[in-house]
Amino acid sequence: MAVREQELGTRQRTVRLIVERQEDAQSAVYTEEFEVPWRPGMNVIAALMEIQRNPVNSKGQPVRPVTWEMNCLEEVCGACMMVINGKPRQACSALVDQLTQPIYLKPARTFPVVRDLVVNRTRMFDALKRVKAWVPIDGTYDLGPGPKMAEAERQWAYELSKCFTCGACVEACPNVNEKTSFIGPFAISQARLFNTHPTGAMHKEERFEALLGEGGIHECGNSQNCVQVCPKGIPLTTSIAAMNKDVNRYAFSSWLRS
Amino acid sequence: MASTAVNRDFLFRRLHTLSGVIPVGLFLIEHLFTNATVTLGPGFYNEAVNTIQHIPFLHVVEFVFIFVPLTYHGVFGLYVAYTAGYNNRQFSWFRNQLFVWQRITGVLTFIFIVYHLWTTRFSGHEPNFAFVHNLVSNNFNFWFLIIGVVAATFHFSNGLWSFMVHWGITVGPRAQRISAIVMLTLFVILAGVGVDSVFTFRDTIV
Numbered sequence: 001m002a003v004r005e006q007e008l009g010t011r012q013r014t015v016r017l018i019v020e021r022q023e024d025a026q027s028a029v030y031t032e033e034f035e036v037p038w039r040p041g042m043n044v045i046a047a048l049m050e051i052q053r054n055p056v057n058s059k060g061q062p063v064r065p066v067t068w069e070m071n072c073l074e075e076v077c078g079a080c081m082m083v084i085n086g087k088p089r090q091a092c093s094a095l096v097d098q099l100t101q102p103i104y105l106k107p108a109r110t111f112p113v114v115r116d117l118v119v120n121r122t123r124m125f126d127a128l129k130r131v132k133a134w135v136p137i138d139g140t141y142d143l144g145p146g147p148k149m150a151e152a153e154r155q156w157a158y159e160l161s162k163c164f165t166c167g168a169c170v171e172a173c174p175n176v177n178e179k180t181s182f183i184g185p186f187a188i189s190q191a192r193l194f195n196t197h198p199t200g201a202m203h204k205e206e207r208f209e210a211l212l213g214e215g216g217i218h219e220c221g222n223s224q225n226c227v228q229v230c231p232k233g234i235p236l237t238t239s240i241a242a243m244n245k246d247v248n249r250y251a252f253s254s255w256l257r258s
Numbered sequence: 259m260a261s262t263a264v265n266r267d268f269l270f271r272r273l274h275t276l277s278g279v280i281p282v283g284l285f286l287i288e289h290l291f292t293n294a295t296v297t298l299g300p301g302f303y304n305e306a307v308n309t310i311q312h313i314p315f316l317h318v319v320e321f322v323f324i325f326v327p328l329t330y331h332g333v334f335g336l337y338v339a340y341t342a343g344y345n346n347r348q349f350s351w352f353r354n355q356l357f358v359w360q361r362i363t364g365v366l367t368f369i370f371i372v373y374h375l376w377t378t379r380f381s382g383h384e385p386n387f388a389f390v391h392n393l394v395s396n397n398f399n400f401w402f403l404i405i406g407v408v409a410a411t412f413h414f415s416n417g418l419w420s421f422m423v424h425w426g427i428t429v430g431p432r433a434q435r436i437s438a439i440v441m442l443t444l445f446v447i448l449a450g451v452g453v454d455s456v457f458t459f460r461d462t463i464v
Contacts, residue, residue, distance in 0.1 A: 086348050087348075173343075174345050174346075175342055176343070177341075177343035180341050214267060218267060218268045218272060219267075219271070221342055222353065222357060222419075222420050223353060223357035224351070224354065224357075225349045228351050229349075235430075237431070241426055241429040241430075243426075244424055248425060
């Protein structure tokens with residue numbers, strides 16, 4: 001009886017999606033509408049999987065299945081970031097029942113689009129390399145245990161460590177565009193994270209140098225969109241202001257010492 | 259060295275936020291309050307102007323502390339406004355709206371100041387009450403002054419909010435929220451002082 005009811009429900013309810021698509025990086029952009037069966041508790045990924053299972057648009061024409069990226073499906077990997085109803089967010093944590101329909105899906109165009117909803121986020125990984133967002137521990141001999149970190153610091157630093165390079169902040173930032181070379185809010189926050197780590201702090205000058213280089217921290221215009229869209233609630237604007245202070249001080253004192 | 263050219267961006271941006279407050283912002287406040295002396299009576303205004311006219315090395319002071327920083331802030335500001343992306347329709351949050359307004363009022367203020375200098379400082383007239391009264395009796399000049407005063411005071415107050423972030427003074431969200439309230443209050447006060455002076459210049463008959 002319960003199964004029959006659910007079946008009836010499934011037949012009655014559908015989900016409408018309008019997807020911005022393109023065959024490859026060079027080809028023309030077009031939109032396509034889909035109508036997929038609704039299931040309780042489904043997320044945007046489940047709706048996309050439904051399209052993949054039955055790649056037919058709302059006019060009933062068979063089409064190329066929609067391509068997207070995903071990995072963890074529990075909002076810890078950052079891979080499925082896309083623009084859903086105008087806001088960049090993770091498709092896995094975007095529950096269909098909480099979205100207005102039709103659901104508009106677009107790729108995050110601040111990045112080069114590879115195909116449909118798949119984007120190339122290489123620029124983010126390049127930015128992390130620029131700010132040396134890691135703790136260097138490799139050596140030719142055992143360096144021994146590093147200095148300890150105060151628990152009070154660890155607690156807020158842990159929040160920063162939740163960044164999974166999804167790119168929502170980069171997509172929402174008005175100062176990341178074709179006229180600027182801004183590395184993006186996440187990279188500034190990651191530089192702060194590794195500058196806070198006692199071992200990472202041994203290389204903090206290198207991170208300051210990166211942040212006052214091309215596309216660095218000075219490109220921030222305080223629109224504060226980043227902190228609004230961050231799926232992990234990372235205090236990105238706090239990180240930027242804190243690093244502003246440190247980078248300014250570094251720039252000024254190194255100028256006086258030169 | 260490759261990083262010299264690159265560090266120049268950082269320096270230019272930081273000089274831009276600094277010059278907006280010191281000395282340009284300070285001059286704006288001085289200017290608004292000098293003009294506000296008109297509300298005490300035309301005689302007080304003429305006296306205040308006369309005092310300024312007798313600052314030693316006035317042309318040097320004017321050039322170094324007003325003309326150069328103001329030109330730098332304005333011209334570089336146009337570049338900043340040009341390179342910014344505007345996405346307040348997609349992301350309509352308060353701070354992002356102010357981000358857009360900061361750039362709109364900046365460009366408005368720039369245009370206004372050019373016109374303002376042309377019609378006052380470089381008009382060849384002696385600055386005194388009669389001259390300003392005559393100037394603002396023209397409707398276009400009057401309303402352009404009102405718009406200019408409101409745009410300039412908004413740009414300064416909101417810019418001061420940004421300045422506090424750029425220099426790492428207000429770091430956390432609570433500090434930034436309080437600073438926003440203070441700055442918006444400052445905007446209302448400064449705009450009020452400026453607008454009141456413009457009205458007084460027009461409506462006082464000697």
